[in-house]
Amino acid sequence: MEGGKPTLPMVYQAVQALYHDPDPAGKERASVWLGELQRSMYAWEISDQLLQLKQDIESCYFAAQTMKMKIQTSFYELPPETHTALRDSLLSHIQNLKDLSPIIITQLALAIADLALQMASWKGCVHTLIEKYSNDVSSMPFLIEILTVLPEEVHSRSLRIGANRRTEIIEDLAYYSTTVVTLLVTCAEKSGHDEKMLIKVFRCLGSWFNLGVLDNNFMANNQLLMILFQVLQQRDETSTNLHEAASDCVCSALYAIESVAIHMPLAMQLFQGVLTLETAYHMAVAREDLDKVLNYCRIFTELCETFLEMTVRTPGQGMGDLRTLELLLICAGHPQYEVVEISFNFWYRLGEHLYKINDPGLHNVFRPYIQRLLHSLARHCQLDPDHEGVPEDTDDFGEFRMRVSDLVKDVIFLVGSMECFSQLYSTLKEGNPPWEVTEAVLFIMASIAKNVDPENNATLTEVLEQIVLLPETVHLAVRYTSIELVGEMSEVIDRNPCILDTVLNFLMKGLREKPLASAAAKAIHNICSVCRDHMAQHFQGLLDIARSLDSFALSTDAAVGLLKGTALVLARLPLDKIAECLNDLCAVQVMALKKLLGQGSGKGKASDPTVWLDRLAVIFRHTNPIVENGQTHPCQKVIHEIWPVLSETLNAHQSDNRIVERCCRCLRFAVRCVGKGSASLLQPLVTQMVSVYQLYPHSCFLYLGSILVDEYGMEEGCRQGLLDMLQALCMPTFQLLEQPNGLRNHPDTVDDLFRLATRFVQRSPVTLLSSSIIIHIIQCAIAATTLDHRDANCSVMKFIRDLIHTGVTNDHEDDFEVRKRLIGQALEQHGQQLVTQLINTCCFCLPPYTLPDVAEVLWEIMVFDRPTFCRWLETTLKGLPKETAGGAVTVTHKQLTDFHKQVTRYTRPRPEHFTLAQPNGINILSPDLQNQPSVHYIQQVIRIEPLFLIRDLRGSWEQNLVKRDWAEKLHLLRRWCQVTIVNPTALWVTDCERTSRATPVLELEIQIAGSGSSTLSWYLPVSRAQACKCRHVAGGMSPWDLEESPFLIEPMEPWVFPTVNLEG
Template sequence: MENSPPLETVHQALQALYNNPDVAGKEKASVWLGELQRSVFAWQVADQLLTQNTDLESCYFAAQTMRTKIQCFFHELPASSHSSLRDSLLNHASKITPETPPVIVTQLSLAVADLALQMGTWKRAVVDLIERYGSNTQQLPFLLEVLTVLPEEILLQIGSKALRLGANRRMEVNGDLYKTSPVVVQLLTACIENNQFDSRLQMKIFRCLGSWFNINVISQDDIVNSKVLHAAFHVLSVKDCPSNLHEAASDCICSALCSVEELGRNLELAEALFRGVLTLQEAYHISVAQEDTDKTINYCRIFAEMAESFLPAIISTPTQGLGDFTSLDLLLICAGHHLYEVAEITFSFWYRLSEELYHKNVEQINEIFRPYIQRLIVALCRHCQLEPDHEGIPDESSDFGEFRGRVSELTKDIIFIVGSSTCFNQMFETLQAQTVSTSWDICEAALFLMAAVAKNITSEENNVPQVIEAMLSLPSDAHVAVKYTSIQLIGELCEWIEKRPQLLDPVLQFLLAGLQQPALASASATALQSICTSCRSQMKEHFDGLLQIAQAMDSFNLSNDAAIGLLKGTATILTQLPYENVGDGLKQLCSFQLDPLNKLLAEGEPTVKQGSKHDPTLWLDRLAAIFRHLNPSVPNGQPHPCQNVLQEVFPVLSNACEKYQSDVRIVERCCRCIRFAIRCLGKNSASVLQPLVSQMVNLYQVHQHSCFLYLGSILVDEYGTDATCVPGLLNMLQAFCTPAFKQLEEHNGLRNHPDTVDDLFRLCLRFVQRAPVAFLQCQMAKPILCCAIAACSLDHRDANASVMKFLEDLINCATAQDHKDDFEVRRSLIEELLRDHGQTLVHSLLNTAVFCLPTYMVSDVADVIYELMLLDRPTFCQWLEITLKALPTESSGGTVTATHSQLTDFHKAVTSAENVKHVCNALKDFARLFR
């Protein structure tokens, strides 16, 4: 957009966007308005639209545009215009009335808040706003909204690419807010006193106070005895409190509880909150009696938040002061609520408690908490009960099914406190007290909890045989859910059964019977896989039976995952067979997959619908599972037992690649099969190497499926140390690089094709690891390094990790003292590369760590930087100094991003680092200055 458009044109575009029935007209208007918002003219247009105040659409567009421009494009404005922008915004805000739509109020509030955060010369923003709007009842909602979103924006901007305040500015803002918090508390107190019967305004007051609690800028001296905090507890204790107000007050108290997690610094406030929360017990019971679930959930949130905040005291000084176990009693009361949604709110606390106790590992402390965990397990078991009129097996994908999954995970986490055997016996007693025919739901829930702890049951546990016997002898009319969960428990007891070989035959008969029942087939297959994995030596004699099951697999009602799991188990047992039997067993097992696959290749169309009967991925996935879990031992001097089978399998996979070459989903499955087959045979797969490479190269010229690059990395890993294979593999690399670079050099090519980046640098990494000199001497080494430097800023987790690992190992070739004859050659070649590209690499790495990557990905950058220092620390010091001098040290708002002292300290911290952890910590601390 070259010129500022007339306002009339803007109004016409807005009318077309909101009122034109023509879809094409709406899209055209939307695109044009988007271009306007991105242009520098949007500032003036938005200001003029707000001044005109013509209609809702134009005012909302203007307010939203102003907020977006301030948040993302503040750098467009010269510092001399900041004050006039602020004055204009505040003038617009002065015209707000009770009739002003809330969406416009919110956008204007956000605009003012973002301006206050970025405009370093606006020193008394909060005080100015209170003085200007605090005494005007019409502007009070706007003032409260600004004071609410201001702290929220501070929290939201951390890690955001839009509003980057930096650590220095954030510290300055937090300091200013802390100093002005007494004025804010005074304002909120006056508001609450003057508006005791205005629930909407009270909501805003509590939301505002909670927002300030969230960033810990309220002094406990100012808030402990304030009427506004007491008002929040009062609201929560009134039984006819409106739901929205109740939720706002609950959020406020939860935020206050979060803010006192450092109990030593906030003891007085923590004690006041503790006393206040204890007064809510009766209100909780009233909400339960009145079946007011929303309020019950609010109380439970408060109880859980208090317990989490006081967890250090609960563990260090149990039953005393803030460690009073009333907190645990409140959570167990909530866990006993009839709705599982209420109980689930407490899970976070139990997770944290178990983690702390696990790390302490003190039996005397565990003993104190044991009765509470036992009560919790009883409550969880009750919540896991299916409805008595439930039909069929448990639906694990439903909300309730997912809840049961979370119960299972929580039980596994906390079980060490009471002991797996104790829990198992506790559930066993529940089973003994019930009959499957009359209380099937209670029995099923007990079996479900048993399954959660079964893996930790010792081989000496006495009650397991009785439980297994009861499951194996379930009557035919037992509820199918009980049978289903019994099968799952059998699978979880696989390690226990491995120590009791006499039970294997009846267990297998039980699972075979389950396979033949549609509802139980998948669970039976999964349990059978577990038995195969744990009882390998005993299952060898049952391999023929497993083959028969695999052949008849499609006559069972198995999910695809269960079928693949069954094949995994069968392949695991095949590995245990004598050398001379492996080849025939594999041939039979693969034939069950190859026959239908060959039929599809002969009859099917090149284009298939996912999941249709013509989809070959079903058979490809099964073949991949077989080879992945097959690892036979090969006697010295003997051919690999799977070689002949590979000769039969590879042509089929090659034909599938050719036929379905345009379908990346199918080609990926083919490559996956070949990958596991090659991993299984190792260098014994050499017969397929040349035809495989030729086909991959040819197909990649037409279809840039990154799976070919990944498969290429497998070939280099297996054959890269064989000097006779290296030239051919390097030719493969060069053939891949031409189309790959073309794809990545497109507009946003790196971002649009992260899989290509990931797999290309996995391939290059394998060359560095297996044939470094040959790789460094090839003509592609320099362009690959340049591509890696460009890809450093890609924030895709896997792709970036592959790039960084490639760079790290590449440089490590010149520093690793591995005593190989070619060490000096490697070092010379890498030094030559870095003479031309070292400065660019350091510039890219530092800017990537500071401006592009989330914090959790910075450690990979640190690995590369540390390797560079090990190679040539003096030269790296120069590169880093030049890079630091080029960084912007002042924001567009006039605030200092990084001081000279901070730059110097960072340079010293990195260049004097003795290990990579020191580099990583320095990078993370430095990056915060710009975020």
């Protein structure tokens, strides 16, 4: 800290300014100054003095927070001989300040807990604390606070105490756990009507449950468990806060016993105890106490989650008692939708289990429960009878309805999509329900429409025919949801093109009404995506809509979606018509850009070109006609004519990162659209990119450069120019990243720089390896391995991995020896530094999800030169710290030796006798390709199997869990086969009978060396859905034979694994 040690009055003044200065600038200055103080060595002494003086709450809180932060992040600053004094000082402070403020006590308790976890010489800290303070009633609150946060901090990443120390701590806490529970029982029994103390007791017990160290037999018959359920069974006597604390504790206990078989005594007690809460739930409902109702529902849901395996394995028997499901359905009957929403994750998991088991008899057991659930969900989706206008998608209720839609898709297979759809339609057809009931039923029907087999389905056709006849007098929300349902039934329209005109007329009416316009546009987009061939005859109508797009009250996404649908249909027109139609489609956007350029610089939306750039981008992105070899791409002329406008727009807004990024995105899709047909733009585009980048280093230029390298890197005449581009872009990039915290402050630049370098490695490795810039790129990559930004770190690791892999792959090629020599020289110079950096970043910098990428890099180094790698790894391991600042052993010599052996002895077997085919035996190579030598080589060498994507507890796609296996197979493909992966796209695949949010399928075109222009499309199922029928795409045929396959397709936004980085 500049200026030396600050005085206490200076610190007091800064704290007062932080909390009480009316000037925001004064608060900011005080915050910055105090932050610098916290990072300095003086913080230890000053915070200790502030706590001793106890002048006011603000200064004490700052001091307590500082002490906690220093122990968490800077404990190494203190010599070991001061640790005992620090412990005694903290214990003295917490005792002296126990009556000042609970938040100060919490901060000091965290400081003491973090100290105990790191201070190896403090043996039996729990026993010490209980022995010292348990007999003093006034000290009991802070003692329990310490005992609460201590288990919570064991797995804190900010401490990084190491696995050995953590194991030692957990064993120590398990040893003293009965002592802690006994103390808590005593406190609970003596608390009487002291509600605050009982809340602390429950919070502490929950913390120890979460750590998983409590003895089952001891807890099963413990008095504390009885007290918990007594509190929850009380009717009016329990306050909201106490009820919530007790509920949290029961939920923690249920979560702790998820492996029921090894926690049977405690599991039985909890199971019986929760079942007794049904009456209390009904009383809470009767008293309209929503907080308690929500607590009970949380407990019931956690009970069902914990005993899910037993419920599915032995339904109706023992702890598979189906009364647990009854409890959740009772909650689903509550009028507030927030209650049933708590249980959604359980119903999803139940559906997952039953789908995997695929036992019709078992499905019949649970079908009635799912039917009742769906009935409740439909009721909860009803809008208020006095609601005006269309349903809102962005408010809390709108988000709830979206979650309902997802859940319905997850569990509908148990009821049957067609059966459910028909029943819902019957309620509308046979009765005369209020408009809000009609709208909710239509909403549920829209959720499952894609799951219903559209083939020869009279009900679906009848539904469509009735919807398009809806009078304009019905409630606006009903019309809105009807339009959404029509959009979801695009497959039905595709099978029944005779109703296409009627449907389009219906949607056009909606498009002209402001509240319905965006929904109608989305529906038209869906129909264009699925019915591309049938919509070709309506292209002129789509073009008219596109020309007058701004006359409709559309959201930005809806407008872009309409253009996307139009572009998809455009690609199906005859080649001789595409150029003219594309020109007409782009004309509105181009004229708008020209008008903005003529107006000069301005402010506000009126002068913002991003709307038009985004629209051009989506047109280029989705206009992908099938062009045979030798034919001129029909989009080539149009893009060449538009280039000057894009170039001028880029120059006019070169300082605005947002606009430049949109320009680059538009150019990226333009280049991808015509491929090699954009060759004449290469030189002016690169020249402009480099020129602007020197002044304004927008990272999107690096990304665009990677696209150019991907397209032209294998063209001999383009390699030197692309290398010159790389070198010109690297210089300002390195200057930017060499600034203080440059890597951390510019992760997008890191990501895009190494994406560009990786493309060079893939397309023209010798060109890059022979240049002078490669050394600087490698040095930058080594420095960037410490960056914990997901995408940036992924790109860095992929670059290093692919770079080293270049030295071993494709050993039959003429340049192999050159590549091997150049990689060897680079590793000779930087190999030891790289291995040391990677091991250290794994230990001290990177989050767990990045470790598979690091392992891949280390594997490649070992494959390239195993003996040298063994030496580098040994040197690195010897340099690791063996003890923490607190004296704990971080790693033993035996652990290091075992790790070295495990890593260096690992071998990855070379695959044999494999074919590029799906597991169902259907070979996806077309007959005209199967006899080619290169394809035969692939068949003999590699087999790519479908992978299964894992969901996390929140229901979102957890992509990195599957990434490593997929990437490994992709590496094998590249290692043993001379292939090029191009045009990665993604599709949503929807199983007609059952799927969860549809199934993503990655489609890769594989260009095979020696096969001329021949490509084959490889469809890789990457979800839990079973492998589906795949076939080669040839002559513009659909990749899916819908007559034979139970899967339906609709286009999806490109979706790529985060670490494979194939998108572009």
